[in-house]
Amino acid sequence: MxxxxxxxxxxxxxxAERATVVVQTQHRASHPEEAIRVASHAHAAIAEQARAFVDGGQAERWHADRVWVSHHEQWVGDGKRRDLVFDAAASVHVTFVDFAALGTWIGSVATQPVHQVGGIEWSLSxxxxxxxxxxxxxxxxxxxxxxxxxxxxxxxxxxxxxxxxxxxxxxxxxxxxxxxxxxxxxxxxxxxxxxxxxxxxxxxxxxxxxxxxx
Structure with missing residues (x-):
C-alpha cells in the first residue's frame, strides 16, 4: 500500500449579518470630579440609547464593561509649570442587525466631541x-x-x-x-x-x- x-x-x-460598534465616551478636566461627572453623564445617555436599540429590535445585544480613570501632567510649553489633568472614559459595545439604524446612530454620536466611534466588527449569526x-x-x-x-x-x-x-x-x-x-x-x-x-x-x-x- x-x-x-x-x-x-x-x-x-x-x-455580514451583524455589526458590532464600540463607542467610547471620554472627558478631560483639571479636576477629577468634573472629568468623571461629564463622562458619566454622557456615557449614561449612550447606554440608554443602546438599550433602546435592543428593545426595539435594531440591535441584538449591548454591554458596557470598560471604564478608565487616569491623570497625567500636560506639557504647556518650555519653562512653564505642567498642568495636572484628569481623564475619565467608558465604552459601550452594541451589536446591530439593522445597519441603517447603525449608520444613523454613528452620524449622531460622531457630532459630539465627548464621543469617539472605535470602529465596526462585522460578523454572522x-x-x-x-x-x-x-x-x-x-x-x-x-x-x-x-x-x-x-x-x-x-x-x-x-x-x-x-x-x-x-x-x-x-x-x-x-x-x-x-x-x-x-x-x-x-x-x-x-x-x-x-x-x-x-x-x-x-x-x-x-x-x-x-x-x-x-
Missing part, C-alpha cells in the same frame, strides 16, 4: 456561521479526495481510501475571516450626518489534511 497525504480547502461566503462551516468542511474533504485521486491515477495506483483526517495545521476546524466593510457617506444637505453602511461578504474557511492509502 502507498500512502498519499494531501491538503483540502473549502470556502463559503455570506453577507451563529446559525449561519455553523451552516457555512459544515459546508466548508465538506468541500475541504471533497477537494482532498480529488487531489488524492489525481495523484493515484498519475502514479498508476488503485483508487485511494481515506485513512486519517486532521483539521488544519493546528487542529482548528475553521478560520473565519471578516472582509473589509464598505462604508459611504450618504449625500445630503444640512444636518444629515447619517452614514450608509454595508458589510462585505464574510468567508468561512475550512482546511484539512488527509491521509489516503492506495
Amino acid at each position: 502507498t500512502q498519499i497525504t494531501v491538503s483540502g480547502l473549502g470556502v463559503e461566503r455570506a453577507p 451563529d446559525e449561519t456561521r455553523h451552516a457555512l462551516g459544515a459546508r466548508a468542511r465538506a468541500e475541504a474533504i471533497a477537494d482532498a479526495q480529488r487531489k488524492a485521486a489525481d495523484f493515484a491515477a498519475a502514479a498508476g495506483l488503485s483508487t485511494p481510501r481515506v485513512a486519517a483526517i486532521r483539521e488544519g495545521g493546528v487542529d482548528e476546524p475553521a478560520m473565519f475571516k471578516a472582509q473589509p466593510m464598505a462604508a459611504t457617506m450618504r449625500a445630503g444637505a444640512g444636518a444629515d450626518t447619517a452614514i450608509a453602511l454595508e458589510g462585505s461578504d464574510i468567508e468561512v474557511t475550512s482546511e484539512v489534511r488527509v491521509d489516503f492509502q492506495a
Whole structure:
C-alpha cells in the first residue's frame, strides 16, 4: 500500500449579518470630579440609547464593561509649570442587525466631541456561521479526495481510501475571516450626518489534511 497525504480547502461566503460598534465616551478636566461627572453623564445617555436599540429590535445585544480613570501632567510649553489633568472614559459595545439604524446612530454620536466611534466588527449569526462551516468542511474533504485521486491515477495506483483526517495545521476546524466593510457617506444637505453602511461578504474557511492509502 502507498500512502498519499494531501491538503483540502473549502470556502463559503455570506453577507455580514451583524455589526458590532464600540463607542467610547471620554472627558478631560483639571479636576477629577468634573472629568468623571461629564463622562458619566454622557456615557449614561449612550447606554440608554443602546438599550433602546435592543428593545426595539435594531440591535441584538449591548454591554458596557470598560471604564478608565487616569491623570497625567500636560506639557504647556518650555519653562512653564505642567498642568495636572484628569481623564475619565467608558465604552459601550452594541451589536446591530439593522445597519441603517447603525449608520444613523454613528452620524449622531460622531457630532459630539465627548464621543469617539472605535470602529465596526462585522460578523454572522451563529446559525449561519455553523451552516457555512459544515459546508466548508465538506468541500475541504471533497477537494482532498480529488487531489488524492489525481495523484493515484498519475502514479498508476488503485483508487485511494481515506485513512486519517486532521483539521488544519493546528487542529482548528475553521478560520473565519471578516472582509473589509464598505462604508459611504450618504449625500445630503444640512444636518444629515447619517452614514450608509454595508458589510462585505464574510468567508468561512475550512482546511484539512488527509491521509489516503492506495
